[in-house]
Amino acid sequence: MRSATQDGALVSLRGVRKAFGSIEVLRGVDLNVAKGQVVAIIGPSGSGKSTILRTINGLTPVDHGVITVGDITVTDPRVDKVALRHRVGMVFQQYNLFPHKTVLENVAMAPIQVLGEPRRQVEERAKDLLAGMRLPEKALSYPGELSGGQQQRVAIARALCMQPEVILFDEVTAALDPEMVKEVLSAVRKVAEDGMTCILVTHEMRFAREAANRIYFTDKGVIVEQGEPKAFFENPRDPRTIEFLDKVL
Amino acid sequence: MLEVFRQFALDLKASGINLTILYDAFDFERFVSGLMTTCALIVICTLFSILIGGAGAAVLALSRGPAAMLVRAYVALIRNTPLLVQMYFFYFAVGSLMPVGQNAIGLPVPMIGNFTWAVIALSLYAGAFNIETFRSGLGAVHNSYEEAALALGYSRFKAFRYVVVPLGLRFSFASLANNLVDLTKSTTVAYAIGVAELLYVSNQIWSDSLNTFEMMNVMLAIYLLLTGIVVWIIGRVQAAMSLPGFGAN
Amino acid sequence: MSETTILTDIFRWLPFVLWGFALNILMSILAIMLGTAAGVFLGFGQISHVRLIGRISRLATQLFRNAPWLVLLFYCIFLMPYSFTVSGVTYNVPSWLRATLGFSVPVAANFSEIVRGAIGSIPKGQWEAAEVLGYTRTVTLFRIILPQCVTRMLPPWMNLYALLITATPLASIVGVDEALARTQAAVQSEVQPGFLIPMYLTLLTMFFLYAYPISRVSAALERRFQTV
Numbered sequence: 001m002r003s004a005t006q007d008g009a010l011v012s013l014r015g016v017r018k019a020f021g022s023i024e025v026l027r028g029v030d031l032n033v034a035k036g037q038v039v040a041i042i043g044p045s046g047s048g049k050s051t052i053l054r055t056i057n058g059l060t061p062v063d064h065g066v067i068t069v070g071d072i073t074v075t076d077p078r079v080d081k082v083a084l085r086h087r088v089g090m091v092f093q094q095y096n097l098f099p100h101k102t103v104l105e106n107v108a109m110a111p112i113q114v115l116g117e118p119r120r121q122v123e124e125r126a127k128d129l130l131a132g133m134r135l136p137e138k139a140l141s142y143p144g145e146l147s148g149g150q151q152q153r154v155a156i157a158r159a160l161c162m163q164p165e166v167i168l169f170d171e172v173t174a175a176l177d178p179e180m181v182k183e184v185l186s187a188v189r190k191v192a193e194d195g196m197t198c199i200l201v202t203h204e205m206r207f208a209r210e211a212a213n214r215i216y217f218t219d220k221g222v223i224v225e226q227g228e229p230k231a232f233f234e235n236p237r238d239p240r241t242i243e244f245l246d247k248v249l
Numbered sequence: 250m251l252e253v254f255r256q257f258a259l260d261l262k263a264s265g266i267n268l269t270i271l272y273d274a275f276d277f278e279r280f281v282s283g284l285m286t287t288c289a290l291i292v293i294c295t296l297f298s299i300l301i302g303g304a305g306a307a308v309l310a311l312s313r314g315p316a317a318m319l320v321r322a323y324v325a326l327i328r329n330t331p332l333l334v335q336m337y338f339f340y341f342a343v344g345s346l347m348p349v350g351q352n353a354i355g356l357p358v359p360m361i362g363n364f365t366w367a368v369i370a371l372s373l374y375a376g377a378f379n380i381e382t383f384r385s386g387l388g389a390v391h392n393s394y395e396e397a398a399l400a401l402g403y404s405r406f407k408a409f410r411y412v413v414v415p416l417g418l419r420f421s422f423a424s425l426a427n428n429l430v431d432l433t434k435s436t437t438v439a440y441a442i443g444v445a446e447l448l449y450v451s452n453q454i455w456s457d458s459l460n461t462f463e464m465m466n467v468m469l470a471i472y473l474l475l476t477g478i479v480v481w482i483i484g485r486v487q488a489a490m491s492l493p494g495f496g497a498n
Numbered sequence: 499m500s501e502t503t504i505l506t507d508i509f510r511w512l513p514f515v516l517w518g519f520a521l522n523i524l525m526s527i528l529a530i531m532l533g534t535a536a537g538v539f540l541g542f543g544q545i546s547h548v549r550l551i552g553r554i555s556r557l558a559t560q561l562f563r564n565a566p567w568l569v570l571l572f573y574c575i576f577l578m579p580y581s582f583t584v585s586g587v588t589y590n591v592p593s594w595l596r597a598t599l600g601f602s603v604p605v606a607a608n609f610s611e612i613v614r615g616a617i618g619s620i621p622k623g624q625w626e627a628a629e630v631l632g633y634t635r636t637v638t639l640f641r642i643i644l645p646q647c648v649t650r651m652l653p654p655w656m657n658l659y660a661l662l663i664t665a666t667p668l669a670s671i672v673g674v675d676e677a678l679a680r681t682q683a684a685v686q687s688e689v690q691p692g693f694l695i696p697m698y699l700t701l702l703t704m705f706f707l708y709a710y711p712i713s714r715v716s717a718a719l720e721r722r723f724q725t726v
Contacts, residue, residue, distance in 0.1 A: 057630055085632035096627035100645045110631035113641070162631065329709035330702045331664040333671075334678060338702065341685075342695045434566035441671055448569060461576050469565050469573075476564040 010035040010197055011056060011166055016065030018051060025051050026062070027221035033166070033199060033214075038192045040208035040229075041201045043218035044244060049201045052218070053168045056199070057088040070165065082114060089159035089167040093174050095151045097143040097158070103130065104139040107158045115162070122161065129157040133187055149180030153187050166197040173204060185211075205248055209233055217241050267460040268467070276454050283450030284471065290367060290436040290446060291475065295429055297372035302379025309384050311409060320380065327377035332438050336370040340442040367439035375432040382428055386421030387413055419490060426483040430476045447471065504696055511684040511697070518680035519704055522666040525598045525676070530659050532598075533605025540606055541613025547635070555610070562607035567600075567665050574600030575672045594676070597669040605662055612654045616647040649723045656716035660709050677701060 009032040018026040025048045033039050041049045054060040055067060058074050058081060067074040072084050097106050108126040111117045130136050133153040143151055152172055159167050169188060173181040185207050192198045192211055202208055208215055208229065215232045217225045217240075225238045233249075236242045258271030269276040305320045327335070340363060352358040361369075390413050398408035437448045451468050455461040543555030562570065574596050581590045620643050628638040667678035681701045685694055 059626060059630065082632045085630055088630075090630040092623060092627060094621070094623045096621075096623035098624065098627070098642055098646075100642075110633070113637070114632035158631070325710060325713075326702075326706065329660065329664070329713055330705045331667045331678070333667045334698065334701055334705065337678070337682075338695075338698045342698045345691070345694055430564065434564070437566040437568040438668070440568065448566070448572070452572075465569070465573050465577070468569055469561070472566055472569065473561065473564050 009033060010037075010070060011199065012066075012068045013052070013056070014066045016052075016055060016062050016067060018048075018055065018060065018062045025221055026055070029065070029218075029221070029223055031216065031223065033197060035165070035197055036195055037214060038198045038212045039200070039214050039216065040212035041199065041216045041218060042203060042205070042208060042244075043224075046220075047218040048221045049218045050170055053090075053170050053199060053201050056166075056168060057090055058084055059090075086115060086162055087165050089162055089164035091152070091155050091159050091167065091169050091172050093171045095143075095148070095155045095175075097151055097154060099143050102140050102142055103135070103146070103154050106143065106154060107161050110158070111161055111163075126157070126161050129160050130154070132190070133157045147180060148176045149183045152176065152180075152184045156184075156187050156191065160191065160196075164196075166199065167191065169198060169200040169202070171201050171203070173202070203248065205233075205245075217244065219244070266463055267458065268463050269454060269458045269460060270464075270467070273458075276458070279445075279450045280447075280454065283445055283447045286364070286445055287436050287447040287475070290364075290371065290439060290444075291433050291479070293368055294371040294375055294432055294436075297368070298375035298379050298428075298432065299425075301372060301376025302383050305376065305380035306383035306387060307409075309380070310387055310413075311406065324377045324380050327374055328381075332370070332374050332435055333441055335374065336367065336438055336442055339370050340366045363439075363442045363444050367436075367442060367444045371432065371435060371439070374435065375428055378428045378431070379425065382421050382424040383417070386419075386424070387417035389420040390416045419487070419492065422483060422487040426480050429479050429483065433476050433479055434472065504690075504692055507688060507690075507693060508696055508700055511688075512700070515677055515680045515684065515701065515704070518675060518677035519708075521594060521674070521676040522663065522669075523708070525594060525601065525666050525669065525674075526659065526663045528598045529601035529605055530662055532602040533662075534609050534655070536602065536606035537609025538613060540610035541617070542639075544610060544614045545617060559607050559610045559614075562603050563611065565604070567604050568668050568671065570603050571597060571600040571668055571672055574603070593672065594669065594674045597672060597674050601662060601665065601669075605658065608658050608661075609655065612651050612658070613647070615654075616650040617643055619650060620646055653716045653720035653723070656712055656719070660712050660716070663709055663712075664705060677704065 011031070011033040013029055013031040016026055016029040017024070025046075029048070029052055031052065041052060043049050051060060055062050056069065056074065058079065062075060065075065069084065069087050072087060073079060074084060097103075098109075101109065104123065104126055107129060108119075108122045111122045111125075112119050127136065127139060130139055133156060135150060135153055135157075138146060138150065138154070143154065146154065155172075156167075172188065173184050176184060181204070185204065188198070188200070188207075189211050200208070200212070210229075212229055215227060215229050216223050217232075217236075217238075219240050225232070225236065225241045232241075233245065236245055255272045258268050261268055262272070270280040271277065305324070308316050308320050344359060344361065344366060347360045349357045350360055394412055394416060395408050398412040399405070403411065436446055439446050440448045440452070443449070447468060451464045455464040540555050540559055543551050544559060546552045546555065575593065578596050578599065579591065581588050583589075617639075624642060624646070625638060628642050633642070666676065669676055670679040670682070673679075678701065681697055685697050688697075
């Protein structure tokens with residue numbers, strides 16, 4: 001079921017707190033992402049932005065707060081994890097492709113083995129996705145034979161093959177050589193323009209400005225400021241935001 | 250012996266656990282002497298085997314000719330043949346060639362006793378493994394450190410001594426700990442040539458008092474303790490020598 | 499006495515000793531099979547999320563890794579029954595079989611560590627990627643992690659076998675009639691003094707010729723898999 005919560009948000013975080021040992025990484029985060037929105041989370045390292053992403057699909061459990069994705073309450077201890085992972089896809093900074101499987105197998109295996117979908121259908125879909133990522137000829141290659149940029153695009157195809165409602169992108173260009181960053185950002189752009197709800201953690205400011213509908217700025221575990229890209233980058237209001245943008249732009 | 254222990258041991262005996270070493274003075278003494286012999290073997294052979302390991306690794310690193318070949322042959326021989334056979338070879342075969350002296354009352358006394366042969370065999374055995382340990386520890390030091398030293402005018406030998414060795418040592422600790430634990434366990438093999446170490450005296454005790462099960466368990470516990478101490482000592486040395494921010498240790 | 503008579507004496511005893519060596523090989527093969535199987539379970543147990551299983555497995559692994567092989571051998575020889583009766587038929591457990599079981603225990607403990615180390619060397623990202631795709635922990639272990647572990651486990655496993663074959667002569671101490679025991683028997687029955695050293699050298703050579711090729715293959719495999 002693809003219904004939204006009462007204020008139209010597909011993904012919603014309320015009062016989320018998380019500490020690792022004695023270090024408080026998230027100190028009360030509120031976030032709403034509507035269906036079809038492209039949201040970018042930026043901020044200095046250690047501000048908690050990757051952690052926010054990882055709480056949304058349940059990779060990192062939270063200490064306090066409520067997180068919902070559609071009608072699934074992530075913070076419920078009895079949440080159906082398979083349903084959640086079907087709904088929410090994720091692409092990692094280190095791509096994390098499975099080295100012992102071919103590219104096609106990497107993209108197709110989860111829908112077949114986890115969701116039980118018929119092999120034929122899934123493989124067709126996988127081939128289309130690889131074509132969309134401009135890698136149709138690499139279907140039978142192994143990840144080790146591909147460049148970093150190609151591997152990351154395969155990782156995006158893998159997340160898409162599960163047919164999620166929202167995809168989380170965790171600093172997906174940070175580990176790439178500069179000349180490959182552009183091809184991956186184009187792929188992310190395409191996914192967003194095709195209507196997928198996307199939440200990105202990134203430090204590619206120009207990309208965030210061009211591709212996102214909304215920017216969130218985190219610092220020390222809270223969301224300090226948010227807004228439309230144009231207003232956000234041209235007229236930041238909070239002094240912490242101004243200081244950060246000063247350093248990175 | 251403390252009366253408290255004695256009473257405790259007699260109580261245990263009444264309930265079925267017969268630990269003669271705790272209440273019988275003779276058994277207690279021979280048990281302790283066996284333990285001391287084992288500890289002496291461990292300590293002495295550790296020292297010699299580390300010296301052999303260091304010298305062998307230095308030869309392998311610095312020379313390419315016959316000396317290195319000899320060291321490699323020695324390591325290959327020791328690692329691919331049984332320790333027990335090596336020990337018998339030294340004690341019986343080589344020992345039969347040694348001149349025989351005379352003690353005070355004119356009885357023949359072998360020049361080199363079984364304890365000494367055990368030390369020789371165990372040191373050579375552990376030494377071979379240590380050569381391999383130190384060799385790969387030195388090999389794990391990145392070339393760039395040596396190159397920097399050479400560029401500063403150090404000779405190959407000086408670069409080795411002042412730069413490569415101190416760094417390589419830090420990489421060797423885990424493997425060294427393994428070898429010394431193996432050495433601790435291998436001291437039991439000296440039983441076969443009549444050295445009165447822990448296993449030997451325990452065997453004597455359980456043959457006399459028929460408390461095989463109890464003595465076996467005591468032995469197991471003591472060897473656990475000994476190997477634990479060895480690992481702990483190496484850990485302390487490693488911690489004392491650790492360099493902040495260097496290496497994956 | 500001349501060189502040739504020593505040599506002919508050695509050749510005379512050789513078949514006898516070689517048959518004993520066959521027992522060493524048999525013991526080692528059985529022990530590596532048993533120990534590997536048990537070690538896999540122990541290894542999985544060590545990484546289990548069930549606290550009790552994890553604790554017991556780790557304890558057992560540590561206990562049997564740090565115990566001397568000879569002590570474990572004694573343990574098995576003395577405390578294992580000499581025979582057992584199943585549905586009226588009594589089977590004798592020969593001493594070489596009891597020794598083999600005694601060897602399987604440290605092999606299992608060592609392999610348990612090899613398994614644990616190999617699984618631990620797979621980057622955490624693999625577990626996470628599988629998790630976000632909806633795979634359970636068990637399925638991830640078998641479909642994704644373990645296939646990548648096999649090549650990592652092969653060289654240390656072969657090293658373990660080499661260690662095992664050189665440990666088998668310990669069985670002579672507990673009465674098993676293998677190669678070392680037979681060499682000693684040969685030496686004791688040949689009166690001439692010059693026989694001792696060549697006979698032991700022959701035994702050392704036998705073990706070397708068997709174990710050295712295994713070590714070389716293991717080292718070559720390790721180099722080959724390094725690039726993975």
